Amino acid sequence: MTLLEIEHLTKEFDGVTALQDVTLQVREGEILGIIGPNGAGKTTLFNCISGMLPPDRGTIRFRGEAIQGRKPHHIARRGIARTFQIVRPFPALSLTDNVLVAYGHRYYPRLAASTGAFRTRASLEAARAALERVGMPAGHERQAGTLPLGLKKRLEIARALALDPSVLLLDEPSGGLRHEESQQLLDLIRRLNQEGITVVLIEHNMPIVMGVCRRLVVLDHGVGIAEGDPAAIQKNSQVIEAYLGKTGV
Numbered sequence: 001m002t003l004l005e006i007e008h009l010t011k012e013f014d015g016v017t018a019l020q021d022v023t024l025q026v027r028e029g030e031i032l033g034i035i036g037p038n039g040a041g042k043t044t045l046f047n048c049i050s051g052m053l054p055p056d057r058g059t060i061r062f063r064g065e066a067i068q069g070r071k072p073h074h075i076a077r078r079g080i081a082r083t084f085q086i087v088r089p090f091p092a093l094s095l096t097d098n099v100l101v102a103y104g105h106r107y108y109p110r111l112a113a114s115t116g117a118f119r120t121r122a123s124l125e126a127a128r129a130a131l132e133r134v135g136m137p138a139g140h141e142r143q144a145g146t147l148p149l150g151l152k153k154r155l156e157i158a159r160a161l162a163l164d165p166s167v168l169l170l171d172e173p174s175g176g177l178r179h180e181e182s183q184q185l186l187d188l189i190r191r192l193n194q195e196g197i198t199v200v201l202i203e204h205n206m207p208i209v210m211g212v213c214r215r216l217v218v219l220d221h222g223v224g225i226a227e228g229d230p231a232a233i234q235k236n237s238q239v240i241e242a243y244l245g246k247t248g249v
């Protein structure tokens with residue numbers, strides 16, 4: 001079944017066409033990879049899906065309902081969660097409070113700034129469960145700013161999970177990580193997918209993309225230039241020209 005259906009999506013910024021007539025589908029249960037060179041429009045695609053930017057033209061349907069142009073909290077509540085290319089937890093808050101803020105967004109969007117209101121027993125249990133689900137080591141009351149990058153990325157995923165999403169949009173989760181940390185993150189992504197979460201993964205690390213995704217969409221200069229399984233994409237001459245030839249794979 002198609003979970004997300006994106007048609008003719010176009011977004012321009014002062015003369016730069018970040019997305020041009022992009023059409024793609026996300027199928028329920030899959031891990032879809034989005035690849036392409038820097039500036040291809042990958043993050044803009046996530047910004048449009050998650051409601052952070054309104055597209056200029058085109059439609060985004062989630063379970064058949066048009067969601068383009070809706071506000072981020074509306075889209076998050078529908079079950080689409082995202083992480084950011086540059087991690088942005090609240091550094092002075094504890095890990096638990098970072099998740100509680102996200103959890104609180106689901107029910108009390110206006111109160112999100114004052115985490116005290118969320119410290120109910122049920123929400124604390126949900127936060128702990130989200131942190132355990134991503135394999136966060138004990139010490140959930142330490143400040144998020146003290147975490148190494150690999151664990152900050154896990155925290156970001158835990159915050160996204162607090163919304164109980166059916167789709168997780170991950171923007172370059174392995175960026176800046178050491179090989180072993182990337183592998184652990186990859187295992188986590190696979191496990192979440194096996195638990196039923198559909199994943200859309202923007203990723204530069206080709207071994208990761210090829211290892212975890214069964215289907216890829218390639219963007220270049222805002223245009224969808226190819227779609228297919230990893231083996232077909234690796235042989236696609238347009239993709240090699242635009243992107244793979246430059247990554248050394």
Ligand SMILES: Nc1ncnc2c1ncn2[C@@H]1O[C@H](COP(=O)(O)OP(=O)(O)O)[C@@H](O)[C@H]1O
Binds near residue numbers: 013036041043
């Ligand atoms: N908020 C913005 N304002 C102006 N230009 C932007 C903005 N976001 C993205 N762009 C431009 O849109 C293009 C696509 O960017 P982006 O979606 O970040 O690409 P990618 O994530 O594939 O590297 C780039 O040329 C970028 O400079």
Ligand SMILES: [Mg+2]
Binds near residue numbers: 042043085
């Ligand atoms: Mg990006």
